[in-house]
Each structure stands twice: as C-alpha cells, then as structure tokens.
Amino acid sequence: MYAITVFLAFLAYHVTARESDYCLANDNEPYLYFGTKSAYNFMHGNLKPELTCKPIQIFVISRHGTRYPGSKVIPKMKTLLNLRQQIVFNHEERKMGHLCEEDLQNFKFWQLDEHVREDMADFLSPQGEADLKELALRLREGFPSLLKPNDTSRMNSNYLFESTKTQRTEASMEAFIEGLFGSKNAVTPKTAPQNDTLLHANKNCPTWEEATNNEGYYTEVKKFNEGPEMQNVLVNVSRRLGFTENLTLDTVNIMYDMCRFEKAWRIEKVSTWCAAFSKNELRTLEYREDLNYYYYTGPGRDINAKLGCPPMKNMFEHFRKLEGDNYSEEPKGIFYFSHTVTLQTLATLLGIYDNHEKLLASNFKYMAKRQWRTTFVGPFATNFIAVFYKCNDTRSSNIHNKVLLHWAERIVQYEGCNVGLCDWEFLKQKLGKKADECNMDFCYNSGPSIKSNFSMLNLLFSFFALVSTFNQSFYI
Structure with a gap:
C-alpha cells in the first residue's frame, strides 16, 4: 500500500511538472526583446571609434x-x-492554471512599484538616468580628444546641448552632462523653442498628425489583433493563469507593459508579469509593436521620412562647416535629447532598417529576421551618433573628410563605406539632396487632398480606433 501511495505521489508530481509548460524563475536566458520599452543596457552595441583618424566633431541625438x-x-x-x-x-x-511554483510565489508577493503614480507619469526613472550617464562615459572614453576638455572656460562654445521641453528629456540631458563632465551645471543648454520642429516635429506638424489619424496605418495591427497569432496569445495566457474564459486584449496589453517596464526599471531582475507569457508569445507581442511602428513612424509611409529630416539637415549644416581647415568656431560636440518618434522617423529617412518586404499582419512567420525591429531601432535611450573625421592619406599628403555613423552604438553599414567609415563626399551624394530639400512646409499643407479619400464614417472610425486600448500604451 505504501509503495502505491509513493507511486501515485510521484506520478502526480510529474503530471504537475508537465502542466507547467514554462518556468520563468528558472530561465537563465529570459526573453528581453520588448520593442520600444526594451532596456537599453541589453540592446546597445560596442562603440568603435576610428582611431587612425582625427575626430573633429561628434553629433548625437538620443x-x-x-x-x-x-x-x-x-x-x-x-x-x-x-x-x-x-x-x-x-x-x-x-486548482487551475499552469504556473510553476516559483512563478506562483512571485505573483503572491508582487507589489506595484511605489513610483507608478499619476504625479510621476512619464518621468525619468533612476535607471533612465543611469542609461544616459553610462552612454556619456562610453563616448568620453571613445573620443577623449573631443570630450575631455582642457579649457573649461570654453564649455558653452565647444558643446551644444538641447532637449525637448519635457521632464524625461531634460532630466536625460542633465544625466548625460553629469556623466560626461562630472556636473550637471558644466554647460548651459540651449532653451527649447516654443514650436520645436527640430526635436519634436511630430507635435508641430498638423499634416502628419492628420495623416496618422486618417490613413488607417493601424489597419495591419487591427488585423493582427484579430488574427490567429494574437488569439492564441489570449487563449494560452488565460489558461496559464487559470482563467476559464479568455482575458481581454486590454488586460493582456497591460500585463505585457508591466512585464517590460519592470525589466527596464530594474535590469538585474525579471518582472513577475513576464511569467504570464511564453517566449513565443513575447515574440508575437514584439512583432505586433513592430508592425504598428512600421506604419506609424517607419518605412510603411513616405510621410514619415519627411518628418525625420530636420535632425539630418541640422547635422549636414554643421558638418559642411568642417570641410575646410577653418572650423574653430564650430562646437566639438552637439547633443540633442528627444523621443522615439523623432529617432524612428530619422532612421526611416536614413534607410537604416528598411525591409525589402513590407511588414503585414499575414507574414509574421516570415519576418523573424526583419530589419525593422523596434527593440533595436527604438529602445529606451536609443541614439544616433555621427562623428566627422579628418583622415590622412597614407599614399599622399592629402587629408580626407570621413564620417562614421552609429545607431545605438552599432556601426551603420552603408553599402559603399569601409566598415561603416564613409567618405563625406559619398554621404553628401547619398543624403545631401534630402538634407537640402528638407523643410516643414508640408506640415501646413493639409486640405482637401488629405481628406478626399475618407468619408465622415472613416474619420469617426479612425478617431475611436486611435483611443482604443492598444494605442494608449504605445507612443509616449
């Protein structure tokens, strides 16, 4: 009798173990690819300055x-x-649900972070400060001739700093300055303009906002939400957590947001809420956000590249002043602090992450190696870094102007450049015309042409869709 009891207990244990299809607490390599809410600490590359050339100016937008x-x-x-x-x-x-015991215990003792309250909405977190300080330190070590100043009396002329007028960007800029120079007060930033078309163009572009509201860019996301991949997520997550009826998309969205926010706030831990999802389900949710941004800010719409041109135009204006020998009036470093829309539309203009095939609700399984992946295009603290160099020609006494581009500290591999180091003349041919033609006049050209293809019914549908659940957590 005792043997039978032991056998039944053994069998019960293994049935339970089989039912726990995934145990996050015991996973040494948890999924960390969370789209625009990814922690920068896990996503950036290894900065590789070109040491055989002399850096003249560094241009950064973060x-x-x-x-x-x-x-x-x-x-x-x-x-x-x-x-x-x-x-x-x-x-x-x-006695329902399939969480392993360790994950269940983590749920039992989980508490909401004390900073998640209305008066702290959108504020920079302590990890956010660390993101920017650490980036500044890596840049300082990579470019000591530019960023280890000997003459502190020329700080404000040698370094240009500007951010949008929000707490999170201003605090990010302050953290970066402190990491770079040891004090938040080392330089005086430029005051953000009232109508900021450089770093917050989307907030000052009625045509883009109107097109975003009307063009139905979210159609593919809506299809994906209703498609088999997302419906499987709803079924699997609901059963895993012990619910007999499916949780709503709204509930799954907020669990996913908590999963990725908590990981970004405390990079040494994994959020309890990530245990609600398998790795395949997290891949599905990541793709859904990529699909959304592909049309919202990415290559899915031509207007997004237009919106992304002001920072590139600004870079070209500065770099063109470095072509000759007289560039002493130019700053050594230019640093801007902005938002994901600004960075992603810039990436769209530069063509860094453009796919040969469009992202669609129907081709998820074919896009595992897609270029447009917001985890790498636009995580927290993502950045574009361009460095202008003077390079000696080993075969002559000539000096060549070259530019090295990084995205999130990864070298941008443009075809026609040498391991990312591009001739300045090549970049001018590739991007110079776009920089020269860049203006924001299109932002105020909305009229019948914009609206002609949409009935009042479509406009109303777009309005309500924009305030729907899945959009509320994406864009801030």
Whole structure:
C-alpha cells in the first residue's frame, strides 16, 4: 500500500511538472526583446571609434532614458493588484492554471512599484538616468580628444546641448552632462523653442498628425489583433493563469507593459508579469509593436521620412562647416535629447532598417529576421551618433573628410563605406539632396487632398480606433 501511495505521489508530481509548460524563475536566458520599452543596457552595441583618424566633431541625438508609464497607463497598472490575487486564487483554491511554483510565489508577493503614480507619469526613472550617464562615459572614453576638455572656460562654445521641453528629456540631458563632465551645471543648454520642429516635429506638424489619424496605418495591427497569432496569445495566457474564459486584449496589453517596464526599471531582475507569457508569445507581442511602428513612424509611409529630416539637415549644416581647415568656431560636440518618434522617423529617412518586404499582419512567420525591429531601432535611450573625421592619406599628403555613423552604438553599414567609415563626399551624394530639400512646409499643407479619400464614417472610425486600448500604451 505504501509503495502505491509513493507511486501515485510521484506520478502526480510529474503530471504537475508537465502542466507547467514554462518556468520563468528558472530561465537563465529570459526573453528581453520588448520593442520600444526594451532596456537599453541589453540592446546597445560596442562603440568603435576610428582611431587612425582625427575626430573633429561628434553629433548625437538620443531618446530619453527609461521612464515611468504615462498617465493613461498608470490606472490600468493598478488593476493588476486585483488580477494578481485572482491568479493566486485560481492556482491555490480552484486548482487551475499552469504556473510553476516559483512563478506562483512571485505573483503572491508582487507589489506595484511605489513610483507608478499619476504625479510621476512619464518621468525619468533612476535607471533612465543611469542609461544616459553610462552612454556619456562610453563616448568620453571613445573620443577623449573631443570630450575631455582642457579649457573649461570654453564649455558653452565647444558643446551644444538641447532637449525637448519635457521632464524625461531634460532630466536625460542633465544625466548625460553629469556623466560626461562630472556636473550637471558644466554647460548651459540651449532653451527649447516654443514650436520645436527640430526635436519634436511630430507635435508641430498638423499634416502628419492628420495623416496618422486618417490613413488607417493601424489597419495591419487591427488585423493582427484579430488574427490567429494574437488569439492564441489570449487563449494560452488565460489558461496559464487559470482563467476559464479568455482575458481581454486590454488586460493582456497591460500585463505585457508591466512585464517590460519592470525589466527596464530594474535590469538585474525579471518582472513577475513576464511569467504570464511564453517566449513565443513575447515574440508575437514584439512583432505586433513592430508592425504598428512600421506604419506609424517607419518605412510603411513616405510621410514619415519627411518628418525625420530636420535632425539630418541640422547635422549636414554643421558638418559642411568642417570641410575646410577653418572650423574653430564650430562646437566639438552637439547633443540633442528627444523621443522615439523623432529617432524612428530619422532612421526611416536614413534607410537604416528598411525591409525589402513590407511588414503585414499575414507574414509574421516570415519576418523573424526583419530589419525593422523596434527593440533595436527604438529602445529606451536609443541614439544616433555621427562623428566627422579628418583622415590622412597614407599614399599622399592629402587629408580626407570621413564620417562614421552609429545607431545605438552599432556601426551603420552603408553599402559603399569601409566598415561603416564613409567618405563625406559619398554621404553628401547619398543624403545631401534630402538634407537640402528638407523643410516643414508640408506640415501646413493639409486640405482637401488629405481628406478626399475618407468619408465622415472613416474619420469617426479612425478617431475611436486611435483611443482604443492598444494605442494608449504605445507612443509616449
């Protein structure tokens, strides 16, 4: 009898173990690719300055570091406290659900971060400060001749700093300055203009906003939400957490946001809420965000490249002043701090992450190696770094102007450049015309042509779709 009891206990244990299809607590390589909410610490490359040439100027535009959620998301995150209790009840009382014991215990003791409150909405987090300080330190080590100043009296003329007028970008800029020079007060930043068409062009471009509202760019995301991949996510997550009926898309979205925000806030830990998802389900959710941004800010719409041109035009204006020998009036470093829309539309203009095939709701399984992947295009603190060099010709006394481009500290591999180091003349041929023709006049040309293809019914549908659940957590 004793032997039978032991056997049954053994069998019960292994049935339970089989039902726990995934145990996050025991995973030494958890999934970290969370689109625009990815932690920069895991996503950046290894900065490789070209040491055989003399750097003359560095041009940087960075997204703010890791922030807290927006005001629309915070109230929803608070509902997870009750959901957590229901998940524990499902497992312990109803004997339903498939979380392993370690993950269940983590749910039992999970608490909402004390900073997730309305008065901290969109504020930079401590990890966000660290993101920018560490970036500054790496740049300082990579370009000491530019960023280790000997003459502190010329700081404001040698270094240009500017951010958009938001707490998260201003605090990111301050953290970067402190990391670079040891004090937040080492330089005086330029005051952000009232109508910022350089770093916040999307907020000052009615035509782009109108096109975004009307063109139905979210159609593919809507199809994907209703398609088999996302429906499988809803079914699997609901069953894993012990629910007999499917959780809503809204609930799954907020669990996913908590999963990726918590990882970005505390990079040494994995969020309890990530245990709700398998790795395949996280890949599905990541693709959905890529699909959204592909049309919202990426190569899916021509207008996005137009919106991304002001920073590139600004870079060309500075770099053209370095062509000759007299460039003493130019700053050694130019640093801008902005948002994901600005960075992603710039990447779209530069053609860095353009796919040969469009991202669609129907081709998820064929896009595993897609170029447009917001985890790498636009994580927290992502950045574009361009360095202008003077290079000696080993075969003559000539000096050549060259430029090295990085995206998130990874070398941009343009065809026609030598391991990322491009002749300045080549870049002028490739991008100079776009820089010269860049203006924001199109932002104020909305009229019948924009609206002609849309009925009032479509306009109303677009309005309500824009305030729908999946959009509320994407764009801030």
